[in-house]
Amino acid sequence: MRKRNVILLSAAAVAAALYANNTSLLSQRPAGSPVVLAHRGLAQDYDRTGLTGDTCTASRMLPPSHDYLENTIRSMEAAFSLGADVLELDVHPTTDGQFAVFHDWTLDCRTDGKGETRAFSMAELKKLDVRHGYTADGGKTFPFRGQGIGLMPSLGEVLERFPDERFHINVKSNDPKEGEALAALLSALPDERRAALTVVGGDKPLQAIKQALPEARSLSKQSLTRCLLRYETLGWSGYVPEDCRNTTLLVPINLAPWLWGWPNRFLDRMDSVGTRVFLLGPYTGGGFSEGLDDPALIRGLPAGYSGGISTDAVDQLMPLLESRD
Numbered sequence: 001m002r003k004r005n006v007i008l009l010s011a012a013a014v015a016a017a018l019y020a021n022n023t024s025l026l027s028q029r030p031a032g033s034p035v036v037l038a039h040r041g042l043a044q045d046y047d048r049t050g051l052t053g054d055t056c057t058a059s060r061m062l063p064p065s066h067d068y069l070e071n072t073i074r075s076m077e078a079a080f081s082l083g084a085d086v087l088e089l090d091v092h093p094t095t096d097g098q099f100a101v102f103h104d105w106t107l108d109c110r111t112d113g114k115g116e117t118r119a120f121s122m123a124e125l126k127k128l129d130v131r132h133g134y135t136a137d138g139g140k141t142f143p144f145r146g147q148g149i150g151l152m153p154s155l156g157e158v159l160e161r162f163p164d165e166r167f168h169i170n171v172k173s174n175d176p177k178e179g180e181a182l183a184a185l186l187s188a189l190p191d192e193r194r195a196a197l198t199v200v201g202g203d204k205p206l207q208a209i210k211q212a213l214p215e216a217r218s219l220s221k222q223s224l225t226r227c228l229l230r231y232e233t234l235g236w237s238g239y240v241p242e243d244c245r246n247t248t249l250l251v252p253i254n255l256a257p258w259l260w261g262w263p264n265r266f267l268d269r270m271d272s273v274g275t276r277v278f279l280l281g282p283y284t285g286g287g288f289s290e291g292l293d294d295p296a297l298i299r300g301l302p303a304g305y306s307g308g309i310s311t312d313a314v315d316q317l318m319p320l321l322e323s324r325d
Helices: 002-022 073-082 155-161 176-187 203-212 221-237 264-272 295-299 314-324
Strands: 035-039 086-093 099-101 166-171 197-200 217-219 248-252 276-280 308-311
Touching (some): 035 276, 035 314, 073 086, 073 155, 086 155, 086 176, 099 155, 099 176, 197 203, 203 217, 203 221, 217 248, 308 314
Parallel strands (some): 035 086, 166 197
16 A cells, blocks of 8 residues: 555656646746748738649639739738748759749749749849749639749848848758858858848758858758657656757647647747747648648637747738737
8 A cells, every 4th residue: 555655646746747847837938929930921822722742833823812922022021011020931043153032943833934943043033924823713814924024032132132030041952062052152141140040941951051050040851850759758857859959940730739848838948949939730641831820720829829920821810910919
């Protein structure tokens, strides 16, 4: 009987320690508003049914409520004006040593050009109409066609236009040479400017960036997986694994409650090691991430949640957040 009582008391003590070390009720984190990451700026929405890596999303645009297109300067201006704190953009190297800000691996879907984006110079890409391929009625009409010549920006243009804003730079390949080239571009920036940037993408280019710029904030699917698995193993103690330090975490909202200390103790721990956390839409086992845009999920966020949210529809998200205040 005594042995059983000792076991029960020991188990209760362990449970109490785990609770005390991970409950947000004991966090001193003040209530705040979410940090908003606008995915590709203010963009057109599209039908996501049966989406694959080869789907031309411009050809399945939903009826537009505005005329902004992703990854353009005007789109970025609009997103920041609406209240976005951070903006994600996509880049490809060009033949003249620059980086084009454009989502697709090839030009065929959105523009009047053909071939791989990286097979052209920035000057050649500037001649294309980035509004060419958008249609909401199966190709009967193209409401933006002819209005997008010269609107594909370079990464240098974006950083010059928005010198004080925060960006996630998405490398679309897994080529280490691309990481080396991007590291060379970033190394020319002041330290405080680089601190406002996160590079996301394949493991190999990000390893090349880390080798050249050890202090750079970066995230790949592999590093995110390592971080979350190791945190689930050790995070109960308050320890933050190395893979979770000085990075950015994109966490599906349905997985977040399983993280030790969620929400405030977890956010406190990540803040203490220079890591930023952004919630995504629910993980469903597919290969595509979506923004956290569902009104019901937004309303269900923890009271005073001050971590990040990644959205594909910043114009729709901001009114939802304002209604929570």
